[in-house]
Amino acid sequence: MQHIPALQTLLDELERLPGIGPKSASRIAYWMLNTEKPTVVRLADAIHEVKDTVHFCKRCFNYAQDELCEFCASSDRDTSIICVVSVPRDIAVIEKSGAFNGLYHVLGGELSPLDGVGPDQLHISELMARLGSSQVREVLLATNPTVEGETTASYLARMIQPLGIRVTRLASGLPVGGDLEFADEVTLGRAIENRRELL
Amino acid sequence: MQHIPALQTLLDELERLPGIGPKSASRIAYWMLNTEKPTVVRLADAIHEVKDTVHFCKRCFNYAQDELCEFCASSDRDTSIICVVSVPRDIAVIEKSGAFNGLYHVLGGELSPLDGVGPDQLHISELMARLGSSQVREVLLATNPTVEGETTASYLARMIQPLGIRVTRLASGLPVGGDLEFADEVTLGRAIENRRELL
Structure with missing residues (x-):
């Protein structure tokens, strides 16, 4: 990697994100360098906006921008x-x-x-x-x-x-569209236990 | 997706990044909501820093923070x-x-x-x-x-x-560690054309 301190900082911060490894971070960082500033800065602004305005619903603890x-x-x-x-x-x-x-x-x-x-x-x-x-x-x-x-x-x-x-x-059982062959034994056991009447 | 405008904006901006689809964007956005503000805002700051300080080297057009x-x-x-x-x-x-x-x-x-x-x-x-x-x-x-x-x-x-x-x-040829079986015909043709003496 090149020794551009600001780029290195950006790479470090990107790699902190879940599911982002060094290759993805590098791809995103160079995309940011190569893209005009207003487009890129919109992400930075969105991050600030979310952290400043989103909090927990005081009743159910879901995320919310208003009180509820x-x-x-x-x-x-x-x-x-x-x-x-x-x-x-x-x-x-x-x-x-x-x-x-x-x-x-x-x-x-x-x-x-x-x-x-x-x-x-x-x-x-x-x-x-x-x-x-x-x-x-x-x-x-x-x-x-x-x-x-x-x-x-x-x-x-x-x-x-x-x-x-x-x-x-919530019911446990086979995923809809799944194949019996690939079901793990615990799930299949649960599906048999919880079998239901047809008609 | 939930109707939290700031979260929706963040998701839209994340999906704009290369290699980030809706699932990754959602994972990152919820991670940001769930992580304390200073950690998350460091990424926003790093984005600003890169866009404000990194430009092209005036001699070779590589990225640089100084003149060269x-x-x-x-x-x-x-x-x-x-x-x-x-x-x-x-x-x-x-x-x-x-x-x-x-x-x-x-x-x-x-x-x-x-x-x-x-x-x-x-x-x-x-x-x-x-x-x-x-x-x-x-x-x-x-x-x-x-x-x-x-x-x-x-x-x-x-x-x-x-x-x-x-x-x-740059030489064209087989990737080192690659398998002949998986080489495409153009690369293999180039590797034969550019074959070199052993000893």
């Missing part, structure tokens, strides 16, 4: 069901499915004692407060189908059940 | 040989090989009449001026081994030869 996120602020959502996710990004995935029209609650992670993440590090007390003060009839636990996600879901289920609220979990 | 690039300014380089490349990025690749210790000249592209790139759009007159006023004994043409690169090299060779300066070209 778009879902908490909307009057078109079903307020009787709350979907609990680990991180805000999962909301985008669920919204894309088009299968859910309720509200959300972001935990900010999943229980992981080894990493020092206990119930107090997650937005669980805020979830319980929401459940206590509103007419929620169902909580859909949409944490990841991993050890941490399942642990978190079990923990929450035990907390919520005494309130008389229905607690559900 | 590190090679033109150095006293450790062999000033009797100039390596001609298409774009500044190629210099980094040649330097990495460790096989060249001369000076450089960046053309700023390659001849491509269909794209409207003729000799006047490249830094060819500046190259000829350098050759006329210095003790250069060899010009190594390191344009790409493509139609445009070869055309540019032939054109330059015809221009430089009358000056009595040795004109050389």
Whole structure:
């Protein structure tokens, strides 16, 4: 690499991004050098704008630019069901499915004692407060189908059940369009366990 | 995707980068949201810094932060040989090989009449001026081994030869460590044409 200090700094910062290695960083950096300033600086401005204006929704801890996120602020959502996710990004995935029209609650992670993440590090007390003060009839636990996600879901289920609220979990099974041959044994086992009646 | 205008703008700007698709952009954007501000803003600052301070070396048209690039300014380089490349990025690749210790000249592209790139759009007159006023004994043409690169090299060779300066070209042949089986026929043909004596 050439010894141009500003270019080296840019490369270092680009390599810090997730999924960007030295080759991608170099490709992007030279593209930036080679592209007219206004186009390139728009990215820098967008970074500042996001860090200055986006914060957590004070109710559900999703990202928001206003006090409440778009879902908490909307009057078109079903307020009787709350979907609990680990991180805000999962909301985008669920919204894309088009299968859910309720509200959300972001935990900010999943229980992981080894990493020092206990119930107090997650937005669980805020979830319980929401459940206590509103007419929620169902909580859909949409944490990841991993050890941490399942642990978190079990923990929450035990907390919520005494309130008389229905607690559900995303189904596990074969990915639609997937091939049986390539399914791992745990997923296939879960798919057999959770088999359902046809007709 | 969620309707957070600042996030959407950031995603749009990230997707403009080479090699970054919607998935990578989303991953990077959420990483930025999730990372503390000083770390993230360093990238924005690095972008500004590069666009504000990096310009072309006034002698060879490499990128530089001072008036001359590190090679033109150095006293450790062999000033009797100039390596001609298409774009500044190629210099980094040649330097990495460790096989060249001369000076450089960046053309700023390659001849491509269909794209409207003729000799006047490249830094060819500046190259000829350098050759006329210095003790250069060899010009190594390191344009790409493509139609445009070869055309540019032939054109330059015809221009430089009358000056009595040795004109050389990067060798074409099999990539070291490559497998004969996977060599394309043009490369293999060139490797046979340019075969050399062993001992």
